[in-house]
Amino acid sequence: MHPRFAPVELAFAGPATPIPADVEPLRVRFVHADGDTITVPGFWDGDDRYLVRFAPEQEGAWSWESESHAPELDARTGGFDVGPAAPGEHGPVRVAGTYHFAHADGTPFRPVGATAYNWLHQEEPLFTETVDAVAGAGMNKLRFMVFPQAGGYVEHFPELLPFERDADGGWDVTRPVPAFFRRLDEAVRTLGAAGIQAEVLIYNAYDYGRFGLDGLTEEQDAAYLRYLVARLSAFPNVWWSLCNEFDQLDRPDERWDAAGLRLAEIDPHDHPRSIHNLVRLFDHNRPWVTHASLQLGQATEDFGRASLFRDAYRKPVVLDEIKYEGDVPDRWGHLSAEQLVHQFWITTVSGCYASHGESFVIPSGSLHIVEGGPFTGESPARLGFLRGILDEVDGVGLDPVDNWWDDAFVAGVQGSVYVQYLGREAPGEWVFRLPIGWRGVQLEAGDRFEVDVIDTWHMTVAPVGRVFEIDEVAKNDAWARAAAPVALPAGEAIALRIRRVA
């Protein structure tokens, strides 16, 4: 009995002469007993070996049949039964509740991501140290590039590269290097086992001509994409990002858009798809984009900003890169840990998500955002703590409650739980007040709430220990006038969680 969500891998012996990898060597149609059908492309894995990977989401009986121009790979059949998922495996993550994410089994997923662009190309111990650091901090997503990185702060250049060379010394995408891609498979599996979503950065804006992998033609890029998707799509923890800082490359937007549409068409498991920018945002309204992954240096520095992207895009907003905790002179890389954590909480009450990165110059001369390794900084633990608070939300996610105007910028699941962030230097007390959203859940006199005081830096949650009862309701606000204010540790970075109780 095969567990739901886990990849089924079918292996075939094909022709002795490998089928060039810009051709789909075979495809397999998987048919569920209820009639649902999914067609999955296969790929060459060296020698005469061809694989097809499929992660069934439905329990029950599946049958399959292959189709190929190669007789060895055509008209093969088989079947398997799928049972409950393994404990802890919730399936692939997709968009839920318009602005949030959830696993296929409905379990909410709140991305609190890390960044190590060149992680895949590191040797041990860096490779495993990175996974341990991210998982140990409680972060649950890692952005990393398939192609190796060049440019500033890069100190290590891999020998294992994705394709064979052609006669002119260029890249032959029809001959992928199986060892390279098996290593990538294993990297994705390793992240999955550690509870980390693998956000695969497909194309590379940081080649700077060193490897020439940014110089592939559009057709070569497409062949590589098909190969990559055929290999990785069945891993439940995959997210696709076309590129980090796409606007650094001199390519028309139409080429990126065509790649995104292609990806949406060929990925049988419908993983999240995005494309990230340096300064000029991609048009995240395009239909293949599942969530707006974007960078805008200012967007999380204050309240009332990032949430505007939700209003415009009507998709989840993930600010992948909000500047980094570190000590480099570049303006993107010297946030204090306190400032980065502060920005994450602003992001949270804006109903958005963000990603972390660390940029202290380490002995190798590199940075964590390049090569990974253990964390140097102090923000990761606080972000894991934030992730824990988010995971206690009973609902798909936090949305700004009174989006039109609310000086307090409260987010929540209306009527159930509210989160308010008081900034890096909270006042000495807080008077109980909740916003009421337009056409939202109406609060009424008699509704009862408990309040937790969250120290976002010291990572404590202190229940106030008394019940607050609403006694005054206006059009956009509700108060508990009879209740004494909540005493706060003035000057600390405080958030409040207000939960409805019976």
Add this chain to the structure above:
Amino acid sequence: MHPRFAPVELAFAGPATPIPADVEPLRVRFVHADGDTITVPGFWDGDDRYLVRFAPEQEGAWSWESESHAPELDARTGGFDVGPAAPGEHGPVRVAGTYHFAHADGTPFRPVGATAYNWLHQEEPLFTETVDAVAGAGMNKLRFMVFPQAGGYVEHFPELLPFERDADGGWDVTRPVPAFFRRLDEAVRTLGAAGIQAEVLIYNAYDYGRFGLDGLTEEQDAAYLRYLVARLSAFPNVWWSLCNEFDQLDRPDERWDAAGLRLAEIDPHDHPRSIHNLVRLFDHNRPWVTHASLQLGQATEDFGRASLFRDAYRKPVVLDEIKYEGDVPDRWGHLSAEQLVHQFWITTVSGCYASHGESFVIPSGSLHIVEGGPFTGESPARLGFLRGILDEVDGVGLDPVDNWWDDAFVAGVQGSVYVQYLGREAPGEWVFRLPIGWRGVQLEAGDRFEVDVIDTWHMTVAPVGRVFEIDEVAKNDAWARAAAPVALPAGEAIALRIRRVA
């Protein structure tokens, strides 16, 4: 010789029995000597009178021919010659430079709009007082509804209504009331003569069942739209807005979108098209939307907010309604004049535009945003002053210079003119510094600038009177380190204009 941009009106005697106005009675094809062709729908104007209005944008010889099912209106022909525009007539306004506006002759247009929803339905002297007040203040756009308003603060209900009644007491859109629409024509002309763009709010969220004009079917709404466009489109100063606060009505977005697509298809003069919200923004990415007209109470209260909508929509952003100067208890209606002016300047350096409204309770019991009249408040003069500053910009408009991250939130035409707003309580001095945008115009040592200190409240422009020379350039900033700081009137609401000089 007919002047360019002015409406040509062709009048025809048609059948004695009026053609119902849900049918296009005739259309005229206008052909320029160079071959360009524009087809314009006609409309019934009472009795046996049918009109076609067309505003030619090309000089030269035009010929025309009519087409109709009615023999009296079919195969009529004629011609006219078009010469230069009349002095001061720059033609219809359209989007320019992605985020801005310009007249058809290239003259930039910077909307600084006013709001009087029920203006059209007022008697004299209110009607003319409104026009005089808006023009006198230097504001250049007025939002007003075609259909009469009901609900709060409305004290006057017109007798002249747009359609005849049908046998059941409902509205018969096949029989528009010519007197109503001639009055509307005249209103649009009057605004044009006063230098004011007429932003026509086509459908009505403030009927509340009083007139039942919000209860037309989609087909009736479409017939009305076609009639309205045929009547008004040739007036150069028209802007179309489908609705103010569309989300107050219980209609699927698809119905609004179909109306917008219809409007884009049928308007021969391609005027600006938008749709405005209360809380939930319409999807301004839709292809028929020319600019994002939106309301979000918080969006102009601080820097770093409204500009995000530019990044998302890649269209001009006009915050029509940023709350009003007034004294009503409703949270949308009691800004001080200083606060409203402040928000306009934040909007300006965000590369966006805004609209004004006034909500003091006046002796009639109504508000200026409802019925117009003379202004009570103090903001209009300051907004006219701002409009004058904008009109001195040599270029299509101001764009945030370093959009990624700039604590100073400077907007400008890079290399030419920069505007920085220092807030409602400026510091005592300013040290010369300009941002450099990513892949923008590179500033260099030796570049020379003059600075004007603008008191946004007292409406003064004081040249600093010495030249600043850049002597230090970094990646994102340029300074004139050798120059003494600019002395400012501390505590005043100050903006700076920095202009390149030879």
